[in-house]
Structures are given as structure tokens and as C-alpha cells.
Amino acid sequence: MSRRQGRGSTGTGRPAVVPAGPYEAPPLVREDVPGTLLVDFHGEDNRKRSYDFSTLPLPGWRPLLARSFALRTGYSGDARTLESARHAWTAVQNWARFLDTLALPPATPQHLTRAHVDAYNDRTDAAPRTRHAMMMELRTQFADPQLKGELPSEAHDAFNRRLRKPEAASVGGYSSGELERLTAAARADTARITRRLRDSEDLLRRYREAPDRLGEEDRSRGEMLAAMAAGGVVPELSGRLNVRLPQRVALASQLFMTWRDLAPLFILLMIVTERNGETIKELPVRHRVLEDRAVELTVVKRRRGTKRWFETVTWEIGPKSRELHTAGGLYLLLLELTARSRACCDASTAIAIWRDGHRAKVVGRDEHWAPFEQNLGLGSAMELSGWAAGRPKPVLADPPPKKKKGTDPPPPRPLRITFNQIKTSADARRTRQLGGHLPSSAKSNTAQTLYRNYLKADEPTREWAAEVVSEALVDAEQAAAEAHERAIARRGGSPKVLPEATTAQQLQEDGLPPEIARKLADGQLDTAWTACEDHDHNPETGKPCGDSFLDCFHCGNCLVTPTHLPRLLSLLDSLGTLRHRMSEDDWWKRYGPVWVAIERDILTKFSPAEVARERAKPLPDAMLDLVEAPWEHP
Template sequence: MTDLTAAPVRRPGRRALFPEAVPDPQGEAARAIASLRFIVTLADRSITIDLTMLSGRKALAQALAGALWRACQVGGPAGSVSTAAAYANALKFFWRYLDAANPSVTRLSDLSAARIDGFDAWMEESGLHPNHRLHRMSKVLNLFRLAEAAEPGCLPPDTSRRLMYTSDRPGVRARPRDAYGDDVATALRNAARTDLTTLIGRFGEADQIHISTLEDAGRTKALSVAHDGAMAVIDAEGVIGHRHPVFKRLYTLRRESGLPNDRLIHDLHGRRHLLAADLVPLMVLLSLDTGLEIEAIKELRSDCLKNPAGGYVEIEYCKRRARGAEWKRLRVRDGASSTPGGLIRKVLQWTDPARRRLAADTLWSHFAWGRLTPRVLATTQLVVSWTERHGIRDEQGKPLRLNLTRLRKTHKAAWYRRTGGQLERFAVGHTVAVAANHYADIPTLRHIHEATVADAMTDALDAALHPCVLSLEQEAVIRADPDKAIGLPVSGRAAVDALFSGAQDVWLASCGGFYKSPFGNEGDACPSPFWGCLECSNAVITARKLPALLSFLRFIRAQRQLLSEADWITKFGRVNGRIADQILPRFSAAEIEQAGQFAASDPTLIYLPPEAGAP
């Protein structure tokens, strides 16, 4: 029994250490509220939020500015500077509504539920897309919730209850981005691989005075000395500017030698750093090979490779949309530059001088706009230039307008085809529901789904119309005891004897009811086509019909020489599979060989109406 009166055992521990001075956020918040202007820093990027144009309602503007400031702090709903800007724009949009319809609202206590619904209706009447309306509505309501949390009771009761839902107006199911087709994906991958090979060659020659714009037979010693001086400046200072005396001298000497100077600044820095144009093929290749979101690729850090083992490595990346689980890892192949791990190692090698110069930990440190920068800048024009330079075309043969966000869908579509549509294996990095709705249900994969449905219906029809085939042993057992005729379309000794006697034979089978056809009215003759017996529930196929079946099979295979493959499959593919895959395997090889010899000796076994040979 435990002694509850005993003193608790003290465990050794470590002294807790706290920062000597923690800045008080209240002062910063007060300044932001008073000025309606503050700087937001999220994910190593900064943006200035300016709400000074929200005039005329100072009390309301300051309350919502405080809510927006709190939303932009660590742990708030604005996880990136783009989301913070979207919150600010939504608030400005709400202000336009107040100016147009409710000029009397000057503080939070004046805001009623009817006015919030009016904002929703005003956006709908202005022609805003339903999904854009819902996004702006949700951001404005989030700010009201934060304002109420900071000052409980500041909103009227009906307004507080109205904050429990976003809108009672329906949205529109967003059309998921489609994947690129296999031809476009192959063209993108080949173009990116070509540029990667060029980059490897460019950096491999970094210690040699060997660059395309400098290869000229008339190059003087002074030109070589000037070039070496420019490279020495880059090595010492990281970059060299257009106005640097060393660059000016090199520029002048090249012009006097008749050498082009239009890309001189890029060619010089390209021997030591990645250029902005180099990032596009590298990111395209990494996204196509891994399926990482393009925004996650842009934010990769220099320590993103984790746990290398057995030819594989994990890529650690941040997916900011996954609230609460932003940091994720993806295991990929590791090795040469043809693998994702090897490609990232190459980039780390090439960007190391720029990272050391910038003291940055971002993967894509590079030279752009005359300076070294630690992050990927605007890529729209670079993407256009890259696709135009390689002449990449879309599925319609037009110049491709490459959307980098569709590359993940392209990778996922290829993986979906490789996994045969197994969602458990396909859902990597998200739930099965998201995999089905956002990555599998896209136009590029629709033909796979339609073919699957068609195959399933064909299988169901084959199962329902499976012919009744009796081997010689089964026929003998039923002849001896008709009560064992389970599965036959007839019952009783008289009916079984009639079935096996040949009295009810049709061309390819014995018929259990020629005047009780499932394809026509009872009492009328069977209207089925001449080989429809193979799919009829009344048909019973015995060894006696093997010669006729083999004769017919020989005929339809001979037709393959006269028809195109598509036409032959449409006309004879089904009946060919019925005989070859479902009927003949029920008989022994000796029985089939004997029946084949009999069929070859009696050409009258087969009777074909004119439509059998019609094209």
C-alpha cells in the first residue's frame, strides 16, 4: 500500500532561463492603433500595412486596426505577408461598403447583424465572384471576432451571434487546377534537364577564363587582365556594379574589340552565382520530380535535407496552409543530379557563396537586379522567357503559358496512373478526401475514370451473361441423374433429354427455350443475332458444339486481316473473348484438337449470314 503521508520525492532538474529583456508588445500595438500604420514581418518577409485611408470613423478604424495587428502576430490567422495584405484589402473593401450604404456606423457598438448581411448582399450585387465574396467576408468577420475577444461586449448581442457563420449565400465549387498532359510534362522536363546540364558545365568551368562571350581570337592581354580584375571584385565584394571602374574598363575594352556587352553583367556574375533566370528550370524540375508545392519550393532552406540513408533523403519544407502542422518532410531519392536530393545538393553548392555573403539560410540565394538576394523574386516574366526560349507548346500546339502551380498536379496525375488509382498510396502529403477531390478529380484523369466505369460495367455484364458450358464429364453426370442439372435453363428428365439429343440445337449451342427467349416475347421465335446464343441465359454449350465454335472462331480471326483493329474489336472483340477466354478453357486440349480436326473436314458446319462479313 502506498503511503500517502510520505513527503513527495524531489527530482533534480535544471534552472529555467528567460531572456533578460522581453519587449512589451502593448507599446507596439498602441502605436499601430494610433497611427493606423505598422510593419508586419512573417516568414522572413516584411510588408507595411497602411490603413490611414480609413478616415471618418476613427474609433472603428482603430478597433479594427488593433484586430488586424493581432492577426498578424505569431500564431495569428495571417501566416504570411500575402494573407496579411488580403486582410487589409478586405477591410478597405468593407469601408467602401460603409461609405456607400451605412455612413452612420462609427464604432463597433453601431454595427448590427443586418449591416453585416448587407455587406454580403452588397458584394453579391456588385458582381463579385461568390468564392471571392466568401473569402473577403470571412476575413472581415475574423477581424470582428478578434476585436470582440480583445474587448468583450463591444458588439451588440445580435452581431455577436452573427459572427458564428460566414454567409447564408452559397458559394461555387472551385474548379481544381488541371494537370499538364504527358507531352507537355515531357517537354518541360527535357527543357529543364537541358538547362541543368548547361549550369553544371558553367560552374564546372568557374576557375577557367572560358565563357562564351569572351571566346574571341582577337582578345588582347589587356582584355584578359580587365576580366580577371572584374572577377576579383566579385570574389571580394560579392557583386560588381555597372559604375565600378573595373567594370567600366572591361566594358570599354570589349566594345573596342567588337565584343557584345548586352549580357556582360550577367555573364560575369553567372560564373559565381545563380542568376534569376536559372531558378525557373531548377524549380520546374524539382516540382515535377517531387510534387512539392511551388510556394514550398521557393521557401526551402539550406538545411532542408534530413536523414540521408540508403540512397534516399528527406526534404523538410513548410506548407503554410496546413495550420498547426506546417513543417513536413518528404522522402525522395538521393544521388546524382538526376535525383531530387542530388539536385538540391547541386543548388546548395552553387548558392553557397551568395548565402555566406548574405548570412542567409535560404536555398535560392542568387544574383538579380544588380544585387544578391536571399529569396525568389517575381517569376512571371522569367517563366514566359524560359518557355519561349525552349519553344514549349501546349496541348493545342500554342505557345505554353506555364502556370507553376499546375506542376504539382502534373506530378500527382503521373503518380495516380502509376498507383492504378489506389487512393491510399496516392494520398501523400494530404488526406484521402483531399487527394480524391483536388488531385484525382481533374480533367486530365477523367478518361481513366471513364474507362474504369466502362470496364466495370463490361465485367458486370460478362458475369451476368456468362455462358453455361458443360464438359463431357458434367454432361454424363446430368444425363445419368437429371436432378443434378443445377444451373441449366431446363429441369426434368424429358427436358434434359431433349436438350442433349440435339432436337433443340441452334448453331453454336443447345437452346433451353427457343420460344421463351429473354430477348423477345414468350411464344415468339428468338430474335437474337446469329451469335447472340453465346450471351443468352437459355444457351447450354456442350462438346458437341465445339466444331461449330472453332469454325466460327477461325472465321472471326480471319476477319482481322480485312478490318482495321478498331473496327475488328468493335465487331468481334467481345465474341472472340467469350469463346477464347470463357468457353474453350472448360474443355481439354485433346477435345479441342479432335473438334478442330472435325471442323476442318466439314466446311458445312458454319453458316454465316451476309452481315457477318459486312464492313
């Protein structure tokens, strides 16, 4: 094999380095002893596991299921983390066990029929979302090109049916007050944990440097800390388990983080970094500090698509006094607090703790472990809600509204805490801070996913959005009204509305010259929706008017009588339809002043009964195309 390495080892006319001798890829499926079928998994997250297919029922199915699983989880497959491999394995187990329960199970894949697949899809012993997930996984596995012809065509067709994903129950976030209380509690408890461990480290340092300078109590405690620090072993205590276990945990917690310390630190990490729980579980040890100002590391974000699980992030460190407020400072603090346990268990992830080994049947240094290196599902064991309720000052939810007047509201209850609600609340807060602009607010998801999975169901966000929209509409209407006022100031005043005059005599009594009154009554002055008193003299220019018909509503020459009311109502309806087809900004700029003029200056001069009577009748065509020609657009 060539010894050339690094830059310059390849180039034009220079062959690439290749292994010496023939290369054979390892088999997809191992058969160590006759009758066993093993598939080895080594994921992109560096987790490993072997799956034994000889434990499945229906021996005739085992070779196909082993191959499909190996292709799905292999180097060219899409399931490249241990969690996704577990999901694929669960689907395979579920499928084999279901077939084994049938009265006449298909002994081999070639015996599979559409009826078998239909029965699996329609079974009632699983939730709709579970059935959908299992069907999608099996469809993906059996669709691999290397398995073509392994299943009958009718069975393939049954797997490839259209599958409608059940709607997930929407989970909203916390109110602003709830999030503030949760953040304050998590930060206070994290600060307490930090002080506890740093005080112990300081005592240990002073004991090692000059034990004679310590008092008797500190020297005794320093000796105990030095013994635990040397080997990472927490001394065994005598007595009953339920008595010695809390004492031993308290002893270990003087130097190591324990399981009960995880909840507040984990919650604060999610809030400050604005990342989901799975990403926090897999925070790496490996990182790079950039000029003491930021820390750079690669985080895992699952469910982002094939081979897109890893993302390099840069988090601000900030001053030491603000380490609980910045993502980089909190990450470095996590590494500091878990350093001793991580060294004992040789963990590659940032979270490592000590736990009593009674249940796991481990002792000594093996009591240190990285809980999420092998099993991400342990997050539920942190009991986040239990931490919130069990604090000396519990984290409380907002009180529910009063059901009846004069009754006292029910007492506040402890806040229920879940990963989804923390992530939703953090995303909602960031979205509000950025003014609701979803593309800018999307951090670890697309804008569509951010809205659909997090913000859509969040009641505080909906309330905020409704408030923002209401304020924006008020501002837009006010701007349109001001534009209308400026226009009528230039064009001789607002339209003349004659709500009770239809004949020439009535129009003259309202102050119109006889000739104008006669032409107006005969309809000779009508324009698109109103009438014009003097088309030959534009109030602004003094010349024949060539303005848009929409400008008539800001002109002193505009005349409105009851005969124009149906056309005006039809125009309003058409403007309302256009509002759903255009952006709010564009609609208010082009049609807002007209809408304000009609609603405020014209319709208010007619009685509500008269307007309602005209609306009950068929309205004429709005003729909005008269102003929608290209030359009419600004």
C-alpha cells in the same frame, strides 16, 4: 533564474525553470505616438512586418480592427505566415474602405447593422470568390471570444450566415507527351546553367592556384571572376541602359545565377520533387545528409490546416550523374548554384540570385537577393510560358484535333505553363504509376484534395482512368464468363432455351418428354426466374437440388421459355441497381456469372423485337430477396 539546463533539469519535486521577476506580455497593439495604432507580426515562417491601422478610414473602427487583426495573427492565432497575415490585412482594409463609401457609414462598431453586412456581401465590384474570401476572413476575425460584445448581435448573425463557396475553374494538367517535352527542356536548360557556373568555378580555382599556367584570355577572365567572387560585386558598365543591362547580366551570369535562370530550374524542381510552387519558393538552406544517400529537410506546405505548415521530407540523392533526376540530388545542386549569392545576401532560403539593382535602387552586394523571402507573389515574374516559347527549341503543346476532314491541323503553339498545371501533371503521373490508388498517391494533400483540386479536371488522367476502367471491366466480364463455363461443365451444360415454345405440344416438338412438357407449360416446374427439368437429381451430385436459384443459370436442368422472359428482364434490372450499391469486385464475383449467362446464353436466343416488346410492358417483381437472405451469401 535557475542555471539548470538540458536533460535532468526538471523532474518530480523539482520546479521548472522560470524567468526571474514578473513577466508582462507585449501589448497586442502598440501606440508609439498618440493617434498611431501598430500591430507587429512575426510569423512561423520567420517573416516580420508591422501594420499601421492609423491609415484606415473611420477612426472609430480602428481599435477594434487592430485588436481583431492582432488576435488573428498573434501567437495563438491561425494566420501565422506572412502571406496569411497579408490576406487578413487585405480583408481589414477592404472592409474599412467599403464602410467609408456608404452614404451613412457606421461611425463605430456598435452602429453596425445587418444591412451594412448584407451590402458588403452583395457588392458587385468584386468577383464572387473574392467576396467569399473576404467574408470568411472577417467572420473569423470578429468571432474571437475576446471580442465578444464588440459588435451588435444582429451584425454577428449576418456574418455567420451560410456562405456558399463559388466553384473554382478547374485546371487540368498536361498530356504525357507535353510533360515529357517540358521535363526534357527544363532538364536540358538546367544542365546548361550548371555547366556554365561549374566551368567558371573551375577556371576561378585554376586562376587562384596557378595563374601563370593559363592562357592570356583565360587569365584575363579568371582575374575578372576573382574580383567578382571576392566581394560579390559585378562591375558597372558604361553606355545606355538598354545596351549595358544585357551585357551586365551576361557578365554576372558567369558566376551567379540570374533571374532568367530560375524558370527551368524551378520547373524541374516541381516535377522531380512533386511539390507545389509555394513549397519550392521556400526550400530552406538547412538540411541533413543521411549517409550520402538521402537529404532530410523541413519544407513548408501552406493551406494544410492550423499549425500544420511544416513537414520533414527525405529525398534520395542518387549518383552524381543522376543529380537532375532525383529530388535530393537536384536540391543539393540548387544549393551549390546559389551559394555565392546566398552568402552575399545572408539568405535562409535556398533560392538566391543576382539581379541588376537599377530598379530596386541598390548597388554592390545588395544586388544579390532571395526573391521569395519577403514576397512569395514574385513567382509570376518568372514568366514560365515566356521561357518555354523563347527557347531555341520551344516547348510546344499538343496540336489540336482537325476540325474538318481533309484540312491541315493548325500549327502547334508554345505550351502555356502554370504552377497548377505542373503540380496537377506530377500528381496525375504518380497516381497512374501507383495504379490509381488515391490514398497511396496522396503526397502533400489528402486523397480527397488530390482528386478534387488536381485529378478531377485533368483530361489525360480521365482518359487513362477510363481506359483502365474499360480494361478492368473487360477482365471482370471475362473472369465471369470463365466461371460460368466452369460451372456448366460441372452441371450438365447450359440452360435449355425454347424461344418459340409455350404450349405442351410445342415443347414436345422441341424434344422434351411429354410429362415434362405438360408440367412446364402449366408452370409446375417454375422456380424463381426459370424452370427446373429435374429438381430431384442435381447434375453435379445426383441428389435433390438445394443450390441457390442463381445457380440455375449454370445448370443443364434449367429450362427457359418466352413466359420467363419478363422475370429475367426484371432480374437484370435489379442486378444493375445492385451494381451501383456494391463495389465492382464484389458485384462481379457474386452476380457476374449470372449476368453473363442471361446476356449471352439466354437473351441471345430471343429476337431483339421480342425483348423490346417485353421491356415496354410493366415488369414483375424480380424477387431478388429470394437469394439475398443471409444463408445465400457466400
